[in-house]
Amino acid sequence: MSTKSRVHKSPRRKKKSPQSSVPLARGQKQRFQNRLLKWYKEHGRDLPWRKTSDPYHILVSEVMLQQTQVDRVIPKYHEFLERYPSFEQLADAPVAEVKQTWYPLGYNIRPERLHSIACETVARYGGQLPNDAEELLSFKGIGRYTAGAIRSFAFNEDAPILDTNVIRVLHRVFIAQGEPKSQKAALWELSETLIPRGKGYDFNQALMDFGATVCTARDPYCLLCPMKPFCKTYPFDAGK
């Protein structure tokens, strides 16, 4: 195969991709980045998994947080790590016991998968969770969101995340049209292009906190919001 197969093609405009590219007004990206990071410094939550970059701890917290709220996760996060302080110790434990320890967080497929991730990490990766997206996605129980969370929170990479908080925030601020959930391709791309180089960790944490505490699903706190000068949804109308 020739390496020059494209040499005669005329320069193409970027292919039209109806939902996969969001136009950003001049300066909007930088303003959003700066304001979000500043807001986070002042108002970010102090959560236990933000005091560590141990990939195992981050993994446990993210799997717990997949469908469970922060307040219910915090005590169980401590208990779980006390009982299973490392991939090795989790891998060595019987699944039935791990599921008991998990109780009452629910969605009990999660502790099974967490256990299997621990076994595989020990068996195939020498007890070190890989930082590669493809490899992370190959584990059952790690999807695109959790892979991004691990890469940014444990390995400090500028990897994008997209959960329902982030979908809501980015859709409101930058798009404000159509159904948020039908625009995931565009929103993933946005989540990626918005990350300030080298600041994936803080930026992603900030996005999550902002969605959880200001740009909330119901009755967002628009009056406190630093994005209101350029938010496409401001002023939010709850009656819509």
Next chain:
DNA sequence: GTCCAGTAGC
């Protein structure tokens, strides 16, 4: 009672 969650599997 209704809605909402990330992932896997369809």
Next chain:
DNA sequence: GCTACTGGAC
């Protein structure tokens, strides 16, 4: 694109 999973918020 839809659904099961399980429990909480409202």
